[in-house]
Amino acid sequence: MERHQITGHTELIGLMAYPIRHSQSPATHNAAYEKLGLDIVNLAFEVDAPELEDAIRGMRALKLKGANISMPNKTIVHKYLDEISPAAKLCGAVNTVVNKDGYLTGHITDGIGYIQSLKDNQIDPSGRKVTIAGSGGAATAVQIQAALDGVAELSIFARDDAFKENAVKTVEKINSNTSCRAAFYPLEDLDRLKAEMDSSYLFTNATGVGMKPLEGQTYIPDSSFFRSDLIVTDVIYSPHMTRMLQMAKEAGCKIMNGQGMMLFQAIAAIELMLGQRVDSDYMKEKLGIRYEY
Numbered sequence: 001m002e003r004h005q006i007t008g009h010t011e012l013i014g015l016m017a018y019p020i021r022h023s024q025s026p027a028t029h030n031a032a033y034e035k036l037g038l039d040i041v042n043l044a045f046e047v048d049a050p051e052l053e054d055a056i057r058g059m060r061a062l063k064l065k066g067a068n069i070s071m072p073n074k075t076i077v078h079k080y081l082d083e084i085s086p087a088a089k090l091c092g093a094v095n096t097v098v099n100k101d102g103y104l105t106g107h108i109t110d111g112i113g114y115i116q117s118l119k120d121n122q123i124d125p126s127g128r129k130v131t132i133a134g135s136g137g138a139a140t141a142v143q144i145q146a147a148l149d150g151v152a153e154l155s156i157f158a159r160d161d162a163f164k165e166n167a168v169k170t171v172e173k174i175n176s177n178t179s180c181r182a183a184f185y186p187l188e189d190l191d192r193l194k195a196e197m198d199s200s201y202l203f204t205n206a207t208g209v210g211m212k213p214l215e216g217q218t219y220i221p222d223s224s225f226f227r228s229d230l231i232v233t234d235v236i237y238s239p240h241m242t243r244m245l246q247m248a249k250e251a252g253c254k255i256m257n258g259q260g261m262m263l264f265q266a267i268a269a270i271e272l273m274l275g276q277r278v279d280s281d282y283m284k285e286k287l288g289i290r291y292e293y
Helices: 025-036 049-062 086-091 110-120 137-148 164-177 190-198 243-250 259-274 280-287
Strands: 011-017 040-046 066-069 096-100 103-107 129-133 153-158 181-186 202-205 231-234 254-256
Touching (some): 011 049, 049 103, 096 259, 110 137, 129 190, 181 190, 259 280
Parallel strands (some): 011 066, 129 153, 153 181
Antiparallel strands (some): 066 096
16 A cells, blocks of 8 residues: 655644544545645544543644544534634534644534535435434534525434434524524434425435444335435445445435545545645545445
């Protein structure tokens, strides 16, 4: 494997999450730095929530140019930063930290990446109804960005767990700050889930069901939930084909996994940290990202 030539001038950007060794994010970022001709490397650090404050202190001390943040840290890292962007504040999550001479600013690019990946795959949910399952940081970012970008109606489903209140608050924020009409439903109500999916243009799984340690699982009981003209997407990119996407494909749906979201949120994060934008077609070819399954 060809490796970046490390020098005394090489700068570092980190990825902080737990678990994270499965992530494709460092490969994505390093491919972008190579294309841009930058002497920077991106490394994954397994940082769990109890270690996050110390990790952010270390980021300042070691003068990292920035950091990518994933779960379980996305909804708590703001506590250790100097500022967060308006979008990150609205979402209640941060996935990108920019270090400007020791001043740390948090941003959120997940929703931007998701919407851009839809457009890149000739999917346009503006003016339509969308149903999304999920209540975590990535789900919230997708839901709020969809509302801001012109989705007319949004049905949000979440399990009755510690994150349920996030989804309820997201509905309130959307209804108060955008022209989108949003409603909350419990994910345990499968009859309601099917009814909302039946009347939607697009359905998105923004939960962790389908990735490790829940690989091979889905909360969708059977293929009757998928009509053939429903577009079905998953924010999960590993595995590329989740059980839910496989069911939707067998039902004749157009499907899309989370690879495109991963790519375009990374492109947006790189632009925030470095002030340069990498060509998306080059990145798709470099990373083997495709939309046909």
